[in-house]
Amino acid sequence: MQTQTIKGYTVTEEGYYGNFGGAYIPELLYKNVQELTENYLKITEDHDFKTELNKLLHDYVGRPTPLYLAKNLSKKYKAKIYLKREDLNHTGSHKINNALGQALLAKKLGKQKIIAETGAGQHGVATATACALLGLDCTVFMGEVDILRQAPNVARMKMLGAKIIPATSGTKTLKDATNEAIRYWINNTDSYYIIGSVVGPHPYPDMVTRFQSIISKEIKKQLVSLEGKEDPDYIVACIGGGSNAAGAFYSFIGNGVTKLIGVEAEGKGITSGHTAATLKVGSTGIIHGSKTFLMQTKDGQITEPYSISAGLDYPGIGPLHAYLCETKQASYLSATDEESLTAAFELMKLEGIIPALESAHAFAVLDKLKFNSTDVIVINLSGRGDKDLDTYLKNYK
Amino acid sequence: MTTRLQQLFTKKQDHNLSLFITAGFPKKESLLEIIPILESSDCDMIEIGIPFSDPLADGPIIQESSTLALNNGMTLDLIFKQVKELRSKTSKPILLMGYLNSLLKFGLEDFYSACFDSGVDGLIIPDLPLIEFQLNHESFVKKYKLDFVFLITPETENKRAIELANNSSGFIYLVSSNSTTGNSNKNTHDLNKKINELKEMGLKLPLLIGFGIKNAKDFENACGSSNGAIIGSAFIQLVKNSNDLKKDIPQFIQSIKTISYDHSIK
Ligand SMILES: Cc1ncc(COP(=O)(O)O)c(C=O)c1O
Numbered sequence: 001m002q003t004q005t006i007k008g009y010t011v012t013e014e015g016y017y018g019n020f021g022g023a024y025i026p027e028l029l030y031k032n033v034q035e036l037t038e039n040y041l042k043i044t045e046d047h048d049f050k051t052e053l054n055k056l057l058h059d060y061v062g063r064p065t066p067l068y069l070a071k072n073l074s075k076k077y078k079a080k081i082y083l084k085r086e087d088l089n090h091t092g093s094h095k096i097n098n099a100l101g102q103a104l105l106a107k108k109l110g111k112q113k114i115i116a117e118t119g120a121g122q123h124g125v126a127t128a129t130a131c132a133l134l135g136l137d138c139t140v141f142m143g144e145v146d147i148l149r150q151a152p153n154v155a156r157m158k159m160l161g162a163k164i165i166p167a168t169s170g171t172k173t174l175k176d177a178t179n180e181a182i183r184y185w186i187n188n189t190d191s192y193y194i195i196g197s198v199v200g201p202h203p204y205p206d207m208v209t210r211f212q213s214i215i216s217k218e219i220k221k222q223l224v225s226l227e228g229k230e231d232p233d234y235i236v237a238c239i240g241g242g243s244n245a246a247g248a249f250y251s252f253i254g255n256g257v258t259k260l261i262g263v264e265a266e267g268k269g270i271t272s273g274h275t276a277a278t279l280k281v282g283s284t285g286i287i288h289g290s291k292t293f294l295m296q297t298k299d300g301q302i303t304e305p306y307s308i309s310a311g312l313d314y315p316g317i318g319p320l321h322a323y324l325c326e327t328k329q330a331s332y333l334s335a336t337d338e339e340s341l342t343a344a345f346e347l348m349k350l351e352g353i354i355p356a357l358e359s360a361h362a363f364a365v366l367d368k369l370k371f372n373s374t375d376v377i378v379i380n381l382s383g384r385g386d387k388d389l390d391t392y393l394k395n396y397k
Numbered sequence: 398m399t400t401r402l403q404q405l406f407t408k409k410q411d412h413n414l415s416l417f418i419t420a421g422f423p424k425k426e427s428l429l430e431i432i433p434i435l436e437s438s439d440c441d442m443i444e445i446g447i448p449f450s451d452p453l454a455d456g457p458i459i460q461e462s463s464t465l466a467l468n469n470g471m472t473l474d475l476i477f478k479q480v481k482e483l484r485s486k487t488s489k490p491i492l493l494m495g496y497l498n499s500l501l502k503f504g505l506e507d508f509y510s511a512c513f514d515s516g517v518d519g520l521i522i523p524d525l526p527l528i529e530f531q532l533n534h535e536s537f538v539k540k541y542k543l544d545f546v547f548l549i550t551p552e553t554e555n556k557r558a559i560e561l562a563n564n565s566s567g568f569i570y571l572v573s574s575n576s577t578t579g580n581s582n583k584n585t586h587d588l589n590k591k592i593n594e595l596k597e598m599g600l601k602l603p604l605l606i607g608f609g610i611k612n613a614k615d616f617e618n619a620c621g622s623s624n625g626a627i628i629g630s631a632f633i634q635l636v637k638n639s640n641d642l643k644k645d646i647p648q649f650i651q652s653i654k655t656i657s658y659d660h661s662i663k
Contacts, residue, residue: 300502301450
């Protein structure tokens, strides 16, 4: 294993992106994480593994997902706006790209018991689906609050054969579900933990980024036939932990052309005390085994985030994004609950697409950006909004 | 110069009992009440937990104590203030155990120098990786004459265990089973075998066993081939349920050590 350099950034052997990343785990997890670190590239770069995964992504998930020119949205914002339709994936979001990859990897490692955390339930559903397909046992940790606000996904996971364990500590959301999953992993080292975003100890951020990189690899190819060029002027993606954004940015990082825009959840406003905009209000520290930006008090206690969107309701961010932000290779904006709801309703009316609340955050910054009429914009539509109907109905005026 | 920990293990090689209590639990000032009781009882070492919002390696009892301590307003500054006040009242080794994020936010050198100033003897930071210890912590640990203790588990390969021991001072902490704190050992590993293997490989550092030790029987088992054991969750549970710490703590310690006394008489 060596340091890998990808255009624009380097991941060291210990999993550092500049000062961020690493594996800050108790010795109790060392053996499991080490096993993964030693094997993830060996297995995932193997020709047969790639063939098997690509076949599943094609036949089962439905990839490649379309890159759709949103004419009505383009007209309104006076630029050429394409949507990368991750919402059309089987299970309804980008999360399946990673869940299937890791489930297959777990199988190659001889693991039978899978655990996962979930916020919006999309990663939980994707993992439960991959486990059903591959014949693996699945246990999903989910915050009690999220179980209530994402009820359809809870029902789907159960029907897919997963066991749901409610996380009852903290604000009972994604951070707490992740804590519980990690504790369970410590107590059950024969299980394999499928982390759902580019967070956690090395090698997860790098591994999940790689599984999600298919998003930007496809965009590149699709743009060549649609626009006669590989690189768009903008890529816009929402950020919870940052996996759909990492996948959408991947092939464009450091190309000198594409402006990479990540959108965090501002909740009720940056200064409201009810926000999940980690890069705006956070500072460097350790969360879930990774050195990165996180929301914390002056004493280093991790604070409780807030967002209307369960998938963005996380007080940290993947170390790759902390690094891209620090080195100014990507820009990070934020959108409030209100702005995101407005953007979601606009997308429904203009394009006939109901986005996930998470993805709606990416659309909410369109009127904050200044485009030239010839600019090519790609918005990563990370998921569909079926799971959010309750919230939409409550807020529909 | 020898540290208090080194002095302890020179004087007493077996049946050392270390008790763990979260600072600020159950009340903000509880350390000031509990530690003097420990001083006058048959406890050999004191571990103070730095309360943290997200203690990943801890089971429900220590988690709950942390949450309560934080709600009480406990901070690292206050811990140092209380330890400084207590230092004149006890000669027993005092260790701080906590998560790396608390140290980072406090500032590493500030943290280690505050340990020195207040009279803390050693540190246990379970989520600090060895390489980061060597790069950013070791020099401060030496500069401020502190001991630093790494954890090993039954699943830690022997070669790595020796490396972790070589980077530790005072003692090495052997976790009784791969679990979060307070869990009863589901799979009883053959710790004696592990310890003997490590000794054969040249382990000289004293070794204490912790996690899931609750009573006299557990304590006696743990002391079989180690230098003693650490009790956390069970002690916190006792403190939580007690109306009379002055009576209950010494009684608890006595109950833990009963078998070992019988043993030594025989
Ligand atoms: C549709 C959708 N988009 C985005 C996210 C946020 O995660 P990430 O930032 O890792 O893409 C989630 C998480 O649940 C999601 O369900």
